[in-house]
Amino acid sequence: QSALTQPASVSGSPGQSITISCTGTSSDVGSYNLVSWYQQHPGKAPKLMIYEVSKWPSGVSNRFSGSKSGNTASLTISGLQAEDEADYYCCSYASSRSYVFGTGTKVTVL
């Protein structure tokens, strides 16, 4: 149950697009289309942004999009806004009915 690997930080200017990667193994990301993404602002609880690789919960902007290729999932934020500055975590279902989170990525809006 090793954590999924994410870049520690990603930055972009307002209006730009950024992509956060989430690399796992064939026992988690590679085997299941069950990757979700969470946004967490300082001192707040996480918020679901994407589930099952590319689906949007109601109320989440379609500026956020998800994809997956092999053992790596990705979250793309288009039209970057100041309010998008936060920590982002991926999560995948893994074998033996467990979940594994990513290491987390701090997004900075320049």
Added chain:
Amino acid sequence: EVQLLESGGGLVQPGGSLRLSCAASGFAFSGNAMSWVRQAPGKGLEWVSGINAGGFSTHYADSVKGRFTISRDNSKNTLYLQMNSLRAEDTAVYHCARDQGALVDTCTIRDWGQGTLVTVSS
């Protein structure tokens, strides 16, 4: 509105025990799997344990297996986490979390509590 209210955190010595509770409201508690997710100070999220909607199937991260026990009382809309043999590395904010479905099988967590802080220190 879904509400998840954790309680039971606090300061405990290494080797000690603590029981966390999570009072749920605003949804049909007996219809959803539930999880505990923790976050050490300044660190990332770590899934700790999950339980299916009926309470008959439980699952644990390797880091807590054999020390922690998750349970639920659907008549009281309450989730629990019994933590024994606590270690310094268990220090974290513990969040109660509502899974999307009835089984622990997606990592789609729709709702989170604000968490309760557990500090393990002598």
